[in-house]
Amino acid sequence: LIAKAIHIAVDVMGGDYGPSVTVPAVIKALSESPALTVTLLGRTTLFEKQFNNQLSVFGDRVRYIDCADEVGMDEKPSYALRHKKESSMFLSVAMVGRNEADACVSAGNTGALMAIGMFVIKTFRGIDRPAVCAEMPTEKGSCLMLDLGANVDCRAEHLSQFAVMGSVMANSMKQINHPKIGLLNIGEEESKGNEQVRLAAGLLEKNKNINYIGFIEGDDIYKGDVDVVICDGFVGNAVLKASEGVARLVGQKINQSIERSWLTKVQALLSRSLFKELQKQIDPSRYNGASILGLRKVIIVSHGKADIQGFCNAILLACRQVEEDLPEKIQLRLS
Amino acid sequence: LIAKAIHIAVDVMGGDYGPSVTVPAVIKALSESPALTVTLLGRTTLFEKQFNNQLSVFGDRVRYIDCADEVGMDEKPSYALRHKKESSMFLSVAMVGRNEADACVSAGNTGALMAIGMFVIKTFRGIDRPAVCAEMPTEKGSCLMLDLGANVDCRAEHLSQFAVMGSVMANSMKQINHPKIGLLNIGEEESKGNEQVRLAAGLLEKNKNINYIGFIEGDDIYKGDVDVVICDGFVGNAVLKASEGVARLVGQKINQSIERSWLTKVQALLSRSLFKELQKQIDPSRYNGASILGLRKVIIVSHGKADIQGFCNAILLACRQVEEDLPEKIQLRLS
Numbered sequence: 001l002i003a004k005a006i007h008i009a010v011d012v013m014g015g016d017y018g019p020s021v022t023v024p025a026v027i028k029a030l031s032e033s034p035a036l037t038v039t040l041l042g043r044t045t046l047f048e049k050q051f052n053n054q055l056s057v058f059g060d061r062v063r064y065i066d067c068a069d070e071v072g073m074d075e076k077p078s079y080a081l082r083h084k085k086e087s088s089m090f091l092s093v094a095m096v097g098r099n100e101a102d103a104c105v106s107a108g109n110t111g112a113l114m115a116i117g118m119f120v121i122k123t124f125r126g127i128d129r130p131a132v133c134a135e136m137p138t139e140k141g142s143c144l145m146l147d148l149g150a151n152v153d154c155r156a157e158h159l160s161q162f163a164v165m166g167s168v169m170a171n172s173m174k175q176i177n178h179p180k181i182g183l184l185n186i187g188e189e190e191s192k193g194n195e196q197v198r199l200a201a202g203l204l205e206k207n208k209n210i211n212y213i214g215f216i217e218g219d220d221i222y223k224g225d226v227d228v229v230i231c232d233g234f235v236g237n238a239v240l241k242a243s244e245g246v247a248r249l250v251g252q253k254i255n256q257s258i259e260r261s262w263l264t265k266v267q268a269l270l271s272r273s274l275f276k277e278l279q280k281q282i283d284p285s286r287y288n289g290a291s292i293l294g295l296r297k298v299i300i301v302s303h304g305k306a307d308i309q310g311f312c313n314a315i316l317l318a319c320r321q322v323e324e325d326l327p328e329k330i331q332l333r334l335s
Numbered sequence: 336l337i338a339k340a341i342h343i344a345v346d347v348m349g350g351d352y353g354p355s356v357t358v359p360a361v362i363k364a365l366s367e368s369p370a371l372t373v374t375l376l377g378r379t380t381l382f383e384k385q386f387n388n389q390l391s392v393f394g395d396r397v398r399y400i401d402c403a404d405e406v407g408m409d410e411k412p413s414y415a416l417r418h419k420k421e422s423s424m425f426l427s428v429a430m431v432g433r434n435e436a437d438a439c440v441s442a443g444n445t446g447a448l449m450a451i452g453m454f455v456i457k458t459f460r461g462i463d464r465p466a467v468c469a470e471m472p473t474e475k476g477s478c479l480m481l482d483l484g485a486n487v488d489c490r491a492e493h494l495s496q497f498a499v500m501g502s503v504m505a506n507s508m509k510q511i512n513h514p515k516i517g518l519l520n521i522g523e524e525e526s527k528g529n530e531q532v533r534l535a536a537g538l539l540e541k542n543k544n545i546n547y548i549g550f551i552e553g554d555d556i557y558k559g560d561v562d563v564v565i566c567d568g569f570v571g572n573a574v575l576k577a578s579e580g581v582a583r584l585v586g587q588k589i590n591q592s593i594e595r596s597w598l599t600k601v602q603a604l605l606s607r608s609l610f611k612e613l614q615k616q617i618d619p620s621r622y623n624g625a626s627i628l629g630l631r632k633v634i635i636v637s638h639g640k641a642d643i644q645g646f647c648n649a650i651l652l653a654c655r656q657v658e659e660d661l662p663e664k665i666q667l668r669l670s
């Protein structure tokens with residue numbers, strides 16, 4: 001439950017489903033959090049008729065900014081930054097930049113959101129580039145992983161900055177003292193990997209502000225022995241999406257197994273409900289809401305395929321990060 | 336079933352379990368394939384007492400080379416190449432180099448195996464570096480993926496070479512005409528990704544010998560819409576191991592769900608057997624046996640954690656590639 005009054009700018013146009021998912025998600029978040037106020041940015045004609053009755057219940061806790069333009073999922077960040085100044089995404093970030101909103105949430109083009117965020121809100125001194133950070137399920141609970149796709153080419157210094165930001169986030173948002181930081185590599189031995197991760201390991205070992213525990217491999221992400229996984233955005237994105245693919249493959253195999261099995265209909269139903277419970281636990285939208293860390297304000301990017309609960313989680317994550325003053329805490333650690 | 340007489344050199348010392356897994360796997364392979372002859376290379380004292388009765392059944396289809404040394408799982412490839420000339424791994428590859436064996440199989444250090452393979456057996460003209468290629472499960476069956484860890488830094492030309500080798504392998508081993516080749520990236524749009532994949536895409540588009548279909552993302556690996564996935568070894572290894580981690584996480588969650596559920600003991604047993612069947616389908620050791628493609632002979636590296644069935648699969652994969660003259664076919668396509 002949110003304690004203080006918080007105002008979130010929501011880009012309702014982003015994601016694969018647009019307002020049909022983002023607006024009901026806002027309604028859910030408003031119902032659950034009486035201290036929350038939301039400004040919806042997007043083509044209001046697309047959702048006002050359908051959702052007007054439900055939204056009017058919240059009175060002036062819901063505001064609207066009708067936007068003539070939007071950022072496409074496939075648009076180049078540099079193009080969006082230059083030519084989409086009237087888009088719902090740009091105007092959402094701009095509200096945060098002018099302190100008219102505490103944070104913004106979008107399910108749109110991550111690269112464009114980051115570029116607009118860097119331009120409008122700026123990074124902290126000591127942060128060259130922001131990183132996308134999200135929670136991943138593990139055998140013992142969850143861990144944080146960054147970068148998940150914002151930076152395709154990372155120098156060792158970038159990976160080292162990611163480690164500091166991830167450490168502050170684990171400490172602040174998950175109350176973990178001295179979060180264990182692992183650097184993703186293709187072997188645990190010092191000699192393994194490319195030059196960039198070996199150089200980054202050297203920087204992380206020297207940094208006394210973080211609890212660096214060494215190289216980890218891809219399967220270690222899900223074991224739960226580290227609190228924060230550091231990697232470049234290309235590898236992080238590939239790993240994140242491959243994991244989603246495996247989860248979906250499992251779902252398909254489960255259905256095939258049940259169909260082929262000798263279970264009675266009642267048993268099949270029982271098994272199916274067990275499997276559904278399981279899928280919820282490994283479902284990425286449950287852990288939805290990735291943070292663009294390194295900016296002076298809170299910006300949350302939601303999975304493009306997030307459902308209503310998933311996008312609602314992203315809004316609530318934004319609220320919690322505002323309450324925790326996460327950007328402030330990152331700045332303190334950097335200085 | 337193998338038709339022609341084939342002789343495989345097996346490094347029994349590699350892997351996490353050594354001869355306790357590799358020797359029973361050899362016994363299984365020999366039982367299933369009457370045309371197979373095997374030379375076991377390793378410390379014979381470690382397994383001869385335990386397995387002598389079972390091995391003697393096969394008469395002169397089993398030969399032994401007692402090796403004084405072995406390559407450690409954590410040893411640098413350059414060190415192994417220089418200082419481990421009497422190791423079971425080096426001597427296994429050397430047998431293939433001298434045409435005393437048709438192929439070799441090891442569950443040992445992949446980097447060392449590749450380095451020794453390059454030194455002893457050599458790559459084809461037109462191949463700068465070999466790549467590790469394995470079969471991955473998909474919603475429609477399986478696909479091939481390379482490189483899985485041999486090359487941490489790949490130039491565009493390397494990725495292009497991998498595509499040709501993967502295409503030949505899918506065609507030869509899986510009877511797929513015009514295998515669909517996808518290049519792993521962090522978005523499907525042309526502007527996405529790093530310079531290396533964009534340059535590689537340009538080379539693949541120009542190559543008329545392959546059926547290049549464009550960029551794919553991590554989750555597409557498991558959908559089954561492409562026959563061959565191309566990526567650099569760092570990304571490939573991270574994705575492969577992360578996928579194993581997700582599969583293990585699923586297994587753990589399944590057991591938790593069953594324990595917490597209201598199922599009767601009989602229903603729990605039934606569900607558990609369904610789940611086990613499922614895990615077998617997504618188990619990496621079922622798809623075991625990775626090929627080091629680009630060498631003039633067949634070398635198969637098995638997963639270090641492979642069980643008896645897994646290592647046996649690796650031996651049978653070596654046999655099939657020898658039967659298919661896979662290296663010969665790759666050479667033909669390159670020239």
